[in-house]
Amino acid sequence: MGEFAVYEAFSPLDYLQSYYGQLDSEADGLLNFLVEQFEHIEAGARVLEFGGGPTLIGLIPAARRAASIHFCDYVAENRQFVERWLAGDEQEFDWHVFVERCLQFEGIPHPDAGQIEARCELIRSVVGPVTSCDVYQRPPIQSDHLFDVVITNYCLDAVTNDIKEWHQHIETLKQMLQPGGLFIMSSLKQATYSDFGETRYPNVYLLEDDVRTGLIQAGFAEHSIRIATAPADHESREYRELVLKIDMVAYGEPLVARFGGGIEEGISGVQLIETSAITVHTNDMARDLTSTTRPCYGSRQMNMGITSETASLRFYPDYLPVFPHEPTRDRFHIGYENDHLGEGVRSLVPFSIGDVVFACTGFVCAEVTQFSLQLAPGLHLHDPYFYGKILHSCDPNTYVDVATRQFKAVQPIQPGDFVTMDYAQTEDYLFRRFPCACGASSCRKNVLGRLQMPAADPATVSVPPAQVLTELTDTRSTA
Numbered sequence: 001m002g003e004f005a006v007y008e009a010f011s012p013l014d015y016l017q018s019y020y021g022q023l024d025s026e027a028d029g030l031l032n033f034l035v036e037q038f039e040h041i042e043a044g045a046r047v048l049e050f051g052g053g054p055t056l057i058g059l060i061p062a063a064r065r066a067a068s069i070h071f072c073d074y075v076a077e078n079r080q081f082v083e084r085w086l087a088g089d090e091q092e093f094d095w096h097v098f099v100e101r102c103l104q105f106e107g108i109p110h111p112d113a114g115q116i117e118a119r120c121e122l123i124r125s126v127v128g129p130v131t132s133c134d135v136y137q138r139p140p141i142q143s144d145h146l147f148d149v150v151i152t153n154y155c156l157d158a159v160t161n162d163i164k165e166w167h168q169h170i171e172t173l174k175q176m177l178q179p180g181g182l183f184i185m186s187s188l189k190q191a192t193y194s195d196f197g198e199t200r201y202p203n204v205y206l207l208e209d210d211v212r213t214g215l216i217q218a219g220f221a222e223h224s225i226r227i228a229t230a231p232a233d234h235e236s237r238e239y240r241e242l243v244l245k246i247d248m249v250a251y252g253e254p255l256v257a258r259f260g261g262g263i264e265e266g267i268s269g270v271q272l273i274e275t276s277a278i279t280v281h282t283n284d285m286a287r288d289l290t291s292t293t294r295p296c297y298g299s300r301q302m303n304m305g306i307t308s309e310t311a312s313l314r315f316y317p318d319y320l321p322v323f324p325h326e327p328t329r330d331r332f333h334i335g336y337e338n339d340h341l342g343e344g345v346r347s348l349v350p351f352s353i354g355d356v357v358f359a360c361t362g363f364v365c366a367e368v369t370q371f372s373l374q375l376a377p378g379l380h381l382h383d384p385y386f387y388g389k390i391l392h393s394c395d396p397n398t399y400v401d402v403a404t405r406q407f408k409a410v411q412p413i414q415p416g417d418f419v420t421m422d423y424a425q426t427e428d429y430l431f432r433r434f435p436c437a438c439g440a441s442s443c444r445k446n447v448l449g450r451l452q453m454p455a456a457d458p459a460t461v462s463v464p465p466a467q468v469l470t471e472l473t474d475t476r477s478t479a
């Protein structure tokens with residue numbers, strides 16, 4: 001095969017038979033990934049599927065949450081292929097096995113024919129219009145409104161082998177996303193072309209750093225970008241891995257999935273074939289989040305294993321998944337101490353220096369609350385269930401690794417001791433300042449955020465001594 005084929009000669013059936021002829025681990029992993037992301041979307045969303053090709057893979061999970069789905073593709077034959085299915089012609093390609101698998105991921109272990117057909121009819125009822133699109137045009141589609149969700153699978157990277165053009169495509173498609181909306185994208189990794197049938201099509205060569213740079217250049221916030229990959233299913237294919245990406249912040253980011261060593265390990269425990277996500281959000285996301293804080297609901301699949309015994313030990317509600325180092329009632333006690341201290345957390349078990357005492361989760365929001373942990377400037381984790389009860393001390397016995405939300409002991413902790421932290425370690429500004437009565441020899445007398453302190457005071461914020469920092473680092477690296 002020589003030059004790349006033009007998309008006007010694209011064969012829908014060749015493509016479907018090559019990539020969706022069976023429910024292999026690639027298709028299964030992508031479908032599971034999409035199901036989990038749509039778990040976080042409120043019903044009634046306006047969805048755009050951009051460059052959907054001749055497939056229903058994005059429509060099947062999206063239909064459950066969508067009020068409407070605008071489906072678009074550049075190739076007329078692809079649009080006609082989808083339109084024939086929407087009109088009831090299911091002879092050309094059978095999507096029932098994919099619908100059945102989607103329902104299983106959504107929590108129905110053995111979907112019957114009626115449930116499968118009901119989802120097919122739901123798709124037909126919410127999809128429309130079906131239109132042309134062109135990522136080289138601005139705007140790339142004709143629409144009188146922006147969208148709550150934009151989804152594009154193996155599209156933006158498959159129309160060029162020029163990375164600068166790929167950057168421009170992300171910027172172009174971002175125009176269609178409502179501020180605070182959800183952006184889902186999947187791509188091929190380390191591919192310069194893809195083959196199916198007797199034709200070859202271009203693909204831009206992407207690595208994780210390329211993806212990060214492209215998203216930042218498009219105006220997405222750097223601190224919210226998360227990247228992970230999934231191995232390709234067929235060694236004969238020209239790409240090496242799949243890269244799945246998602247903007248979750250606006251709808252409540254499932255931070256609990258990140259514990260245990262970072263994004264790749266945390267998410268891969270939830271998704272099949274170790275797929276994971278990029279989390280991005282627009283620069284004006286913070287403005288939208290100030291008006292509403294939404295919970296980071298775990299997927300139904302993640303919560304199916306919570307027993308009544310486990311639930312009785314939890315401080316967190318049962319719609320949040322169990323996660324590594326989650327604090328439980330057999331290890332900690334939350335109680336009201338006095339009018340000055342309010343509620344505090346006492347340990348029921350001993351901890352040595354370097355031990356992980358607990359990790360936390362909660363709600364992502366843009367504003368400071370009485371119970372929030374600052375993750376980055378303008379980004380906070382609201383946790384009224386456990387972390388928000390941790391008392392301040394100017395000489396604390398824990399130190400938090402904000403990247404993992406793990407609190408580690410920097411002093412020995414005995415049963416009955418309060419678990420404490422220095423609020424100024426993480427917070428630029430506090431919800432409210434208050435006088436300190438921690439009793440430490442280094443007490444600063446007033447509890448303030450780092451940027452609220454007099455110019456000379458930030459140096460007095462408690463930091464574990466060098467040997468403890470080394471011990472914490474060594475512990476984390478061998479976990």
